[in-house]
Amino acid sequence: MTEKKKRISFLGPEASFTHLAASKVFPEEQLMPYTTIPECIEAVAEGTVDYAVVPLENALEGSVPLTVDYLFHEAELYVTAEVLSPIQQHLLVHPENRGAESFEAIYSHPHALAQCHKFLYYTYKTTPLQQYSSTAAAAKMVSELPERNIAAIANDYAAEKYGLDIVQRDIHDFHFNHTRFFVLSKSNHKLTDPGHEAQIKTTLMITPPEDDRSGVLHQVLSVFAWRQLNLSKIESRPLKTGLGNYFFIADVLEDENAAMMRGAFEELKALGCGIKTLGSYYTYNS
Numbered sequence: 001m002t003e004k005k006k007r008i009s010f011l012g013p014e015a016s017f018t019h020l021a022a023s024k025v026f027p028e029e030q031l032m033p034y035t036t037i038p039e040c041i042e043a044v045a046e047g048t049v050d051y052a053v054v055p056l057e058n059a060l061e062g063s064v065p066l067t068v069d070y071l072f073h074e075a076e077l078y079v080t081a082e083v084l085s086p087i088q089q090h091l092l093v094h095p096e097n098r099g100a101e102s103f104e105a106i107y108s109h110p111h112a113l114a115q116c117h118k119f120l121y122y123t124y125k126t127t128p129l130q131q132y133s134s135t136a137a138a139a140k141m142v143s144e145l146p147e148r149n150i151a152a153i154a155n156d157y158a159a160e161k162y163g164l165d166i167v168q169r170d171i172h173d174f175h176f177n178h179t180r181f182f183v184l185s186k187s188n189h190k191l192t193d194p195g196h197e198a199q200i201k202t203t204l205m206i207t208p209p210e211d212d213r214s215g216v217l218h219q220v221l222s223v224f225a226w227r228q229l230n231l232s233k234i235e236s237r238p239l240k241t242g243l244g245n246y247f248f249i250a251d252v253l254e255d256e257n258a259a260m261m262r263g264a265f266e267e268l269k270a271l272g273c274g275i276k277t278l279g280s281y282y283t284y285n286s
């Protein structure tokens with residue numbers, strides 16, 4: 001009997017960076033493109049798919065606020081793996097517009113446009129930049145509109161998939177361009193592949209107590225520090241309850257079930273903090 005394929009939502013269409021990340025973790029499963037990050041996350045929250053793959057953070061541009069905020073405010077989901085992918089951005093045109101010196105507009109995902117800011121500023125200073133739902137969606141649109149002299153910023157695979165010419169390669173401003181993706185599920189478990197890094201990570205969302213006493217952040221950090229729990233990231237995001245109200249998203253290099261972690265959760269609660277764990281997971285490198 002053949003096993004039923006798992007269904008995976010990703011920010012599409014085919015050839016987006018998220019699609020490449022999803023293919024790394026799920027080479028044999030049924031990958032289903034969605035147009036927005038909330039749609040991908042809702043699909044797994046509602047049970048339409050088994051997993052969602054969404055971008056979380058870029059090395060040049062920082063967090064993807066939509067993903068972080070949706071996980072805090074809207075969805076009860078867990079991270080089962082993260083994928084780290086190198087990101088190389090290229091300028092693509094329809095073959096019929098090969099050789100054009102200027103463009104009516106350049107389309108891409110806002111993160112991709114921002115990653116190429118210096119290149120765009122110095123080379124296409126007067127060209128309007130148009131935000132699109134993903135790099136691959138921009139490439140697909142350019143491929144469908146040869147009559148318009150427009151360009152897209154996307155990857156090699158998008159150029160190949162949508163039959164576009166690469167006008168300029170590697171236009172991202174900094175060489176070390178990587179994006180981190182989360183693989184989300186309704187149940188708290190870990191995905192592993194034979195090549196995973198031994199390092200485990202837990203992502204926590206911590207809400208400080210409402211009394212706004214001084215030194216709260218220091219107290220929160222001490223909970224981890226004296227237990228020698230290494231934080232690889234801490235970032236504040238607005239609670240959306242008023243100016244100056246924040247929650248913290250923290251990545252700890254330890255399993256959430258480790259004794260020291262359970263102790264840390266208890267101490268944070270005793271300090272009056274709200275704590276939500278997104279689970280512990282391994283890293284896939286693509």
Ligand SMILES: O=C(O)C(=O)C[C@]1(C(=O)O)C=C[C@@H](O)C=C1
Nearest residue numbers: 016017018055109111134135179
């Ligand atoms: O547009 C895509 O191809 C995506 O997968 C989205 C996204 C992002 O949200 O940051 C993913 C990786 C790159 O950093 C650029 C765009």
